Amino acid sequence: DVKVTQSSRYLVKRTGEKVFLECVQDMDHENMFWYRQDPGLGLRLIYFSYDVKMKEKGDIPEGYSVSREKKERFSLILESASTNQTSMYLCASSRPGTWQQETQYFGPGTRLLVL
Amino acid sequence: SQKIEQNSEALNIQEGKTATLTCNYTNYSPAYLQWYRQDPGRGPVFLLLIRENEKEKRKERLKVTFDTTLKQSLFHITASQPADSATYLCALLSGGSYIPTFGRGTSLIVHP
Numbered sequence: 001d002v003k004v005t006q007s008s009r010y011l012v013k014r015t016g017e018k019v020f021l022e023c024v025q026d027m028d029h030e031n032m033f034w035y036r037q038d039p040g041l042g043l044r045l046i047y048f049s050y051d052v053k054m055k056e057k058g059d060i061p062e063g064y065s066v067s068r069e070k071k072e073r074f075s076l077i078l079e080s081a082s083t084n085q086t087s088m089y090l091c092a093s094s095r096p097g098t099w100q101q102e103t104q105y106f107g108p109g110t111r112l113l114v115l
Numbered sequence: 116s117q118k119i120e121q122n123s124e125a126l127n128i129q130e131g132k133t134a135t136l137t138c139n140y141t142n143y144s145p146a147y148l149q150w151y152r153q154d155p156g157r158g159p160v161f162l163l164l165i166r167e168n169e170k171e172k173r174k175e176r177l178k179v180t181f182d183t184t185l186k187q188s189l190f191h192i193t194a195s196q197p198a199d200s201a202t203y204l205c206a207l208l209s210g211g212s213y214i215p216t217f218g219r220g221t222s223l224i225v226h227p
Contacts, residue, residue, distance in 0.1 A: 004158075031213055040123075042219035043159075043204070050213070090158050096213045103149065104206075104215060106158030 003027070004107035006091055011112045019078040021110050023091030031094045032074035033104065034058075034066060036087040043090065049074055050096070081114045088112075117143045117216060121205060125222040134195045136221050138188040138205035146210035148181055148188050153202045153220065162203075163190075195225045 007022035025032065033048040035058075045058030047066040055066050063085060067075045074093075078085055088111050092104040120139045128134050138148070146167050151159035165172045165181045165188070172179045178191040192199050202222045206215035 033214075040219070043217040045214065048214065088156075092158070094213060103161045103164065104151075104159070106160070109156065109158050111156070 004091055004093055004105050006089075006107040006110050008110050009108060011110055013078075013081050013112065013114050015082060015114060017078075017081050017114075019081050019112065019114075021076040021078075021089055021091075021112070023074045023076070023093075023107055024072055025074075025091075025093040025105070026072065027093065027095070027105070028071065029093035029095045029105070030071070031096060032068065033092040033094075034064075034074065034076045035090045035092065036060070036085075037090055037109075038087050046076065081112075083114050086112060086114045117141070119143070119205065119207060119216060119218040121203075121218040121221045123219065123221070125224055127224045127226065128195055130196060130225055130227050132195055134192040134199065134223055134225070136190040136203050136223065138190070138218055140186050140207055143186070143207055143216070144183075144209065145207035147208040148179075149206040149208070149215060150177075150179055150188075150190050151204040151206060151217075153204060155202075159204055192223070195223075197225045197227050199223060200225050 004025045034046040035043045049055045049068045065077045090109045091107040118141045149164045150162045153159040176193045180189045202220040204220040205218045208215045
């Protein structure tokens with residue numbers, strides 16, 4: 001079974017702090033994604049990566065950056081946390097070109113509260 | 116712009132009945148459509164995929180239909196159980212794309 005893990009389930013940070021959210025997958029997937037999910041807004045793509053050291057902006061990249069130094073690990077960075085970044089953050093991975101056609105495997109999520 | 120619509124109101128049904136959830140889309144020509152289940156406080160879990168040239172797909176008590184003329188997918192759970200209570204998300208992919216576009220999901224509540 002594919003396993004995607006996220007470093008924290010719950011996180012409380014103060015405004016202005018630098019926040020690191022880590023995601024690790026164990027199935028050698030090329031693609032990795034960061035989403036945030038808010039009530040009434042659904043899943044919104046922040047950044048994705050299709051290879052080591054490669055990254056592409058999603059729909060809402062402002063205020064975030066990412067790092068992918070190793071294939072299995074994809075980090076989301078909030079350079080200076082703000083209260084409007086309070087959300088559920090979900091990491092996902094997928095393998096391109098498989099019969100399952102880009103099935104996304106999600107981690108358990110990190111619920112971030114910025115005070 | 117591309118738009119995916121899932122009923123924002125929760126669907127309440129009695130145990131044993133068939134639940135039917137709808138996913139409508141506009142300004143989109145998806146090659147694939149996926150359905151995911153999400154439990155509160157958890158990440159979505161993949162359930163089923165259907166291709167544009169397939170009319171119907173089944174997996175145990177689940178059935179998905181895909182009508183590219185109506186631009187609609189229906190997701191059915193037969194003999195529903197309280198354990199089926201969750202939010203169900205549809206996601207669309209264009210051919211050659213590996214980034215799905217997700218709907219906002221519909222909450223299903225199955226009453227014993």
